[in-house]
Amino acid sequence: MTAQPANFSAESVSAASLPKPVPLRPTVNLTVLGAGAWGGTLATLAERNGHRVRRWSRRFHAPIEDSLIGAEILVSAMSIKGVVELAPRLGQIGIDPATILVSATKGLDPETGRTPTQLWRDALPQQAIAVLSGPNLAKEIMQDLPAATVVSSSDAAAAQFVQRVFASERFRVYTNTDPLGTELGGTLKNVIAIAVGVCDGLKLGTNAKSALITRALAEIIRVGTYLGGETDTFFGLSGLGDLLATCNSPLSRNYQVGYQLAQGLSLSRVLADLEGTAEGVNTANVLFDVAQREQIPMPIAHQVYLLLNEQITPQQAVEALMERDLKSED
Numbered sequence: 001m002t003a004q005p006a007n008f009s010a011e012s013v014s015a016a017s018l019p020k021p022v023p024l025r026p027t028v029n030l031t032v033l034g035a036g037a038w039g040g041t042l043a044t045l046a047e048r049n050g051h052r053v054r055r056w057s058r059r060f061h062a063p064i065e066d067s068l069i070g071a072e073i074l075v076s077a078m079s080i081k082g083v084v085e086l087a088p089r090l091g092q093i094g095i096d097p098a099t100i101l102v103s104a105t106k107g108l109d110p111e112t113g114r115t116p117t118q119l120w121r122d123a124l125p126q127q128a129i130a131v132l133s134g135p136n137l138a139k140e141i142m143q144d145l146p147a148a149t150v151v152s153s154s155d156a157a158a159a160q161f162v163q164r165v166f167a168s169e170r171f172r173v174y175t176n177t178d179p180l181g182t183e184l185g186g187t188l189k190n191v192i193a194i195a196v197g198v199c200d201g202l203k204l205g206t207n208a209k210s211a212l213i214t215r216a217l218a219e220i221i222r223v224g225t226y227l228g229g230e231t232d233t234f235f236g237l238s239g240l241g242d243l244l245a246t247c248n249s250p251l252s253r254n255y256q257v258g259y260q261l262a263q264g265l266s267l268s269r270v271l272a273d274l275e276g277t278a279e280g281v282n283t284a285n286v287l288f289d290v291a292q293r294e295q296i297p298m299p300i301a302h303q304v305y306l307l308l309n310e311q312i313t314p315q316q317a318v319e320a321l322m323e324r325d326l327k328s329e330d
């Protein structure tokens with residue numbers, strides 16, 4: 001007879017052979033504002049987890065008030081233009097104080113330079129607000145490829161609630177407590193993805209691309225911490241992670257803008273042919289103003305700004321970056 005392990009018992013065998021209990025996931029009512037690529041993807045992720053999802057878009061011509069009733073989570077997945085318009089309107093309408101607002105937008109208000117969650121906070125001062133951001137190309141997630149993201153809030157319980165709603169075996173959701181750093185990482189990398197698209201479009205090689213992304217991260221951290229984000233956050237999924245995703249994928253609209261500009265197309269032509277929003281174009285303009293006003297050195301973002309505003313060619317942008325005064329690596 002074979003020897004049994006010391007802790008063997010009939011009871012432990014039957015317990016081990018049972019399937020693992022599936023943690024109960026209560027059904028949550030969600031409303032997703034914005035039915036573009038990202039709004040559609042987040043709605044699908046929540047639906048796949050068994051939640052009840054309502055979708056609202058300005059294109060549906062349905063009153064927004066109806067879609068807010070009973071929402072435990074309100075996901076804002078509009079472009080920044082939509083947030084600028086809609087946040088004050090929802091502030092006037094008022095929403096249930098228990099509803100958690102989740103911001104998934106990566107942009108800056110062109111007028112005030114405020115981030116999406118700052119705009120939501122201005123409009124809804126009492127609301128629990130979380131940011132959802134990470135290396136999340138919508139098309140890959142819709143193909144059910146594995147991905148990870150971050151849900152960030154100063155309200156840890158709210159972040160954990162949202163984490164459980166979206167997490168699945170194909171979508172791993174982390175939390176952190178630096179919402180500003182989390183959303184700034186996602187917003188600032190869009191400008192850099194334009195620069196990297198130019199670099200690839202001009203076929204400048206792997207050394208150039210690696211140098212560009214690395215120096216861009218230093219630039220993101222410089223301005224991001226100045227604006228209130230925490231350094232560590234910029235090395236996480238919503239910072240470096242998202243920077244790598246958008247700088248390495250032709251699926252990124254921002255990367256595509258840079259790539260097409262490097263082919264000699266005009267910005268208006270590129271944007272006319274682009275499928276969806278490239279937030280980096282507006283963000284580059286806002287960032288230029290901030291950097292000028294606050295005297296924050298942002299050489300890469302500066303060249304992107306000049307290129308988008310047709311003040312230089314892609315080749316001149318590269319030359320300007322390479323010919324800067326020599327300095328230490330800080």
Ligand SMILES: NC(=O)C1=CN([C@@H]2O[C@H](COP(=O)(O)OP(=O)(O)OC[C@H]3O[C@@H](n4cnc5c(N)ncnc54)[C@H](O)[C@@H]3O)[C@@H](O)[C@H]2O)C=CC1
Pocket residue numbers: 034035036037038039057058059077078079080081082083085086104105106107136137138139275276277279
């Ligand atoms: N597509 C992606 O892979 C990801 C996108 N994001 C961010 O999510 C946001 C939306 O991106 P996409 O869905 O890809 O863009 P999209 O161009 O596909 O959709 C934009 C959405 O915003 C809405 N919108 C625009 N202006 C509006 C206004 N004035 N009022 C109301 N709604 C308005 C549009 O109707 C549309 O539903 C952007 O900030 C983007 O950076 C974030 C992560 C991934």
Ligand SMILES: O=C(CO)COP(=O)(O)O
Pocket residue numbers: 106134135136137138186190193242245246251252253254255277278279
């Ligand atoms: O933010 C994104 C991926 O995380 C989407 O990037 P684009 O907006 O450049 O397509």
